[in-house]
Amino acid sequence: MPDDTSAPRRPHPSAALPAALLRDSRRRPMAEYLMPAAIIVAGILLVVAFGIVINSVVRGKEPTALPAPPPPALGDIPPASDQAVIPLPSDPPSAGTPSPARPSTTPPARKTRPPAPPPNAVTIAKAAVPGKVDLSDEGDRDWVHWGQEGKFSLERAKDGDFQILEGAPTAPRFRQTRAKEQFSWQDGSPVASSGGTVVGINTCDKGNGFTLSVPAAKDDRTLRLYVGVQKAKGTLGAKLSTGGSTEAGTLEERGDGFATAVFKITYRSAQGGKLNLTWTTTETFGDGCGGVALQAATLR
Template identity: 35%
Template sequence: MAEEPAAPTGARSPSTRGTRRRGSARHRSYLRPEQPSGSPATSRAARRSARAGRRRRYAMEALAAFAGLLALVAFVGWWSEPARQEPPQPGGLPAVVGRPSLPGPVPTALAVPGLRPRERPPSPSPSAGPPSPAPVAVPTTLTVSQADIPDTVHLTETGRRDWMHWGLGGAGGTVRKRDGTGELRDLGGRGDRSGWDGNQELFRWRDGAPVKSVEATAEGVYVCGTGNGFQLAVAADGQPRTATVYLGVWMARGRLDLRSSDGGPSRTVRLEERHTSRSAQVTIRFQAPEGTRLLLSWTVEETFTPHCGNVGLQAVALR
């Protein structure tokens, strides 16, 4: 067998060259100095990383706080929103501010989770108030008495509510209480009235109209003939009242009929004198419902002379 020629001394085989290069590389890596774990570069990197983490955490917390603040501001604005003012009502009435109203069928805003929607109190129902008590029915009462007329009658004292006098200055002269109640009414009557000044009694007053005061007068009026006479009325107010009528006859019989306009009790009084004149005061105590009237009819029932038998009237007073 022939021997292989020996490789030249200066020549290198490929495997040998690669092995050396790798060994050189390994040798160089072994020679690179390694930095210890506690070196300043490593500490700075750790601090930078920690600061970056804290900044991210702070940013997230700030973002969450800002979002919560926005939600709080929106909630407060929604809660304190003023109620809508309604337009003026017909008839010139002012609009009611903040009037409670019932919720509509469709919600106008989304409900916030965890929050109760604003509640409005229900509209108060109108109240008619307690029923007024029923008026008490006033029974009609009527009593009559007759007496002689005093020598002098002071109409201001006896007619504290109202009074009337006839005949001052003639048949058409009528004086009544100034600022009186007006409850006494002269309704006229049948026959022609005449004036005379021969009454046995005197009348006086100090609060009259159109004549303010008179110290003493004997005047009055009269009507002749059967069936003729006077018609008077006294307005009732539901309270007990007293009316006094001053009247007379001359050679006749007079009839005074009293009745209430509501169909209540009635009374009749007669005064008679066949040969001369006679006078009397008739006191009437009555009570009747408000709005009714006491009606008085003073007429000649019978005469005893062909020369104008009559009934006379001087005054009436109410208290």
């Protein structure tokens, strides 16, 4: 039998490979491990970078040196942004489609109170008597004249509705003709007309005189009272029946003469009522009949 040691040995398969190919086969396992490791490390770095960006946004800081995202491909949906959406104009509703009602922003109208009535008011002004007075022209509401037919006579406007009224006499009265001014009228009663008269009436002694009244209203009215005094001081008082203060005016004659004047009384009342007047002798001077006199009155 032949000796096994003497038989020729077959070469190892690796011995027949070239040396360069052998070296590549030994290095290939290392490359196969490095490539996955590099991919894993790159993923970790990407996650860390994304976390830094999110942390910067939460803290209000701008991210640093991040590349701008690539533009979206045609047909892709663009990313949402913080910009407000601008509404597009829509077609107006058709005539048959009612538009939704909008809540009114106009505040409700406040209830207004009715205007307050004018306050009570009385004023008195004194002036000289003109040489001639036309009572019919001046007194478009009413007028009166005293004494033409006697000491108790009263001539007045036919259509004056008795707005000027004299109170009941409280003292003796007399017919007098000492005034210089003339009074005329038309459409009177019981005396139809007069071209001019100086007649009037008077009283004597302190405390005596006359009382009158006229209706009051919310609008201004004017009463003119033609008076006289002889050897006396006369005081005119005027007060509304609805309240208020008493207004006064005076006229005085200390000698033997006969003084005359016209008192212009302007008045109004918030509640209607009347204006009450007193013309009284408050002082007398010397002997004889000292007192106040009445001539005429007009209302407009």
